[in-house]
């Protein structure tokens with residue numbers, strides 16, 4: 229009892245301390261009235277930070293706190309005489325990115341916990357788990373003296389080749405928005421702020437700074453903005469980060485439509501907007517559009533803003549508003565409250581949170597003859613480079629500097645498995661030699677992957693004599709600046725294919741199982757090789773505790789309950805955007821036209837009956853579940869409806885089930901995808917035979933489509949079907965209801981319309 233109390237008190241301590249210091253206040257209007265034009269113009273421009281490792285190019289400004297957290301992504305301008313401190317901002321989204329060793333201090337380290345990538349977190353479909361991850365990351369942010377973390381990132385998985393998909397959640401806006409909202413709530417509950425990014429339609433890395441995204445109003449509202457809308461309305465992030473790209477001809481950071489009409493007027497966002505690093509072109513247009521802070525900031529931007537005010541090109545009232553929005557947030561920040569951070573977050577406890585989250589988001593894609601969990605098999609042959617060299621996460625600003633990581637090799641040994649030693653040594657020697665040959669890694673860039681080692685069949689044969697099970701890991705890494713390639717990335721290369729083929733032939737000849745493990749950040753092709761293996765476990769890039777979590781799932785200590793929040797197609801050409809990604813020319817496209825409109829991911833596959841390899845919402849368990857009948861509280865829709873059904877664990881292991889609710893709308897005037905996800909729930913851990921009743925509330929918004937002609941969300945009159953199932957293709961229970969009359973659910977501002985008529989895109 230006493231220990232429990234102590235642990236709770238310890239966890240709450242930072243919040244209590246922050247609250248105690250929160251009686252400091254800032255009268256924003258009064259402060260702004262005292263500011264000079266120069267101070268205002270500096271307040272809206274960041275204090276340009278050095279790139280990690282690079283020498284300081286400009287001397288720190290007196291009174292600034294540029295070195296409070298050296299090498300963080302950026303900071304804001306301080307005006308000590310007006311009691312305005314500098315806020316420090318640093319990256320996410322897989323944890324806090326700061327430099328672990330500081331030149332000026334050899335006595336301490338500043339490691340952060342590398343959590344699983346966003347795509348894995350979304351695969352948990354578990355908002356309380358994600359909220360707890362957010363809370364844990366938030367504690368590291370607070371305790372390392374950072375005010376705002378630049379996360380979560382919530383662009384949609386429009387195409388599997390986007391190099392930063394690992395930082396993003398899903399192809400579906402409901403999963404994206406609800407998981408992001410849970411993350412923001414968890415992070416901000418510690419007293420720090422977030423910046424949800426990259427707002428908006430930033431779905432590729434190729435020419436990201438200038439690409440002109442041509443997209444219909446309907447696809448924007450229903451897909452590319454929707455996740456942001458949900459996150460803003462549910463979780464009130466302190467800040468937003470505009471993206472690099474243009475939408476329909478205008479840089480997002482210079483778009484009044486996006487940042488004022490939609491974000492502030494339609495969604496009632498109260499925080500401030502910052503640019504992505506060096507994003508957009510014209511500081512004056514950015515101020516006018518409502519992009520309040522230019523990051524990381526260059527002194528010339530302040531000059532341009534000052535001159536524009538002086539010559540009348542920028543109304544001082546606009547600048548005052550930009551400043552006020554920033555000061556409002558500063559007044560809530562740990563820096564303003566003088567929070568005494570410890571530089572000592574409890575990394576040991578946080579590692580446990582990372583381990584639990586990793587195991588919860590792993591997805592079991594195939595499990596022939598219940599190959600998994602391993603039963604009495606203890607002697608394993610571990611193939612594949614990334615079995616020994618875990619890919620923790622992706623590269624670029626989303627990379628975390630963790631103190632250690634647990635490889636699959638270590639995770640399995642720690643869990644009591646014996647690994648074939650000759651194979652282990654072969655890999656460890658090979659990896660050491662190949663790493664020595666690698667060019668020095670370029671900061672922020674994706675390292676060239678070490679080619680998969682080719683292993684002769686007779687060697688595999690010898691290994692198979694003793695080992696009981698073969699595990700083959702396929703690894704992939706990607707990151708900022710570049711999109712992925714098809715050959716040797718989306719598709720397996722010939723050595724990988726050969727490895728799977730040979731291991732499969734040799735082990736199966738001895739009636740021994742082969743398990744494939746996917747240590748990847750984005751979707752790959754599985755169709756050509758999946759028949760060769762008995763089970764496939766998708767572990768994503770699982771964070772620093774990946775190997776331990778992997779062993780938890782392999783051994784059955786954790787029953788996998790993750791499901792795909794993104795479709796695995798049979799082949800790349802099946803992806804609806806495959807013809808127009810990354811744009812008009814493959815290397816340096818000027819524009820990209822989202823011709824597929826709203827038919828992204830499962831919305832396309834299910835409507836046009838294109839069979840995916842593994843569909844959206846899919847994932848197996850070590851147990852089975854049965855779905856009862858769905859009950860609606862009425863079959864006439866008034867203001868809302870409730871759908872209820874009971875799930876029973878009919879198998880032999882305890883497990884959790886993700887229950888998915890889709891709606892098929894009449895789609896008469898506005899064509900609609902065959903079905904769309906409108907709700908989901910995850911049961912608690914159900915023992916064999918146990919049941920849980922889940923219920924969903926269906927609102928008018930869930931029935932509506934965005935009608936560009938009326939600039940409104942419209943719910944068409946007619947018959948709707950509620951489809952509840954274990955994936956988007958595996959519907960277990962249905963019910964229908966009627967909406968007697970059309971409803972105009974919401975009338976909005978006309979905004980972001982493409983200049984050319986691309987009505988035909990609004991399929």
Ligand code: BGC
Nearest residue numbers: 301319378425504505625708
């Ligand atoms: C990335 C952002 C990141 C920023 C600061 C940019 O290159 O696009 O996601 O937050 O850098 O590091």
